[in-house]
Amino acid sequence: MVGYDCHEAREWILSQIDPKPFRAIQDRMTELIEDFIQYDFHFMRVSGVLDENDCQGEQEYDEDEAFEFIYDAYLSDHPQDEDDDMMVAALLNRYMELQSLYLEAHGLSGE
Numbered sequence: 001m002v003g004y005d006c007h008e009a010r011e012w013i014l015s016q017i018d019p020k021p022f023r024a025i026q027d028r029m030t031e032l033i034e035d036f037i038q039y040d041f042h043f044m045r046v047s048g049v050l051d052e053n054d055c056q057g058e059q060e061y062d063e064d065e066a067f068e069f070i071y072d073a074y075l076s077d078h079p080q081d082e083d084d085d086m087m088v089a090a091l092l093n094r095y096m097e098l099q100s101l102y103l104e105a106h107g108l109s110g111e
Contacts, residue, residue, distance in 0.1 A: 001050060001108055004103075009102050010034055010037060012098075013033055013095060013099065014029060014030060017029070017091075024084060032088065032091060035077070036070055036092060036099075037099075039070040039074065040066060043066050047061075063096060063100075067092065067093070071092055
C-alpha cells in the first residue's frame with residue numbers, strides 16, 4: 001500500500017493497546033503485531049484489495065475474511081502457541097480495530 005509505513009503503523013498500534021489484558025503474551029506483542037501486518041498485506045494481495053504494485057485493487061476489504069485469514073495464518077505458522085490462541089485472537093481483534101483507525105488517520109483507507 002503506497003504510503004504505508006509498517007514500522008510506524010506497528011509502533012502506533014502498540015502504543016494504543018492496553019497491555020493488561022495481554023499480560024501472558026506481552027513479551028511477544030511486537031512480534032505478533034508485525035506478523036498480523038504481514039498476514040494482512042498478504043490477504044489484501046491475494047484477495048485483490050491490492051494489486052501487484054500494492055496500489056488499490058478492484059476488490060473491497062472484507063474485515064471478517066481478513067480476520068479469519070490472518071488468524072489461520074498465525075495458527076499455521078505458530079502451532080506451538082495453541083495455549084495462547086484465544087488471547088492471540090483477542091489481540092488480533094484489537095489490531096483490526098486499530099489498523100482501521102491508523103489507515104483512516106493517514107488517508108489510506110480508501111473511504
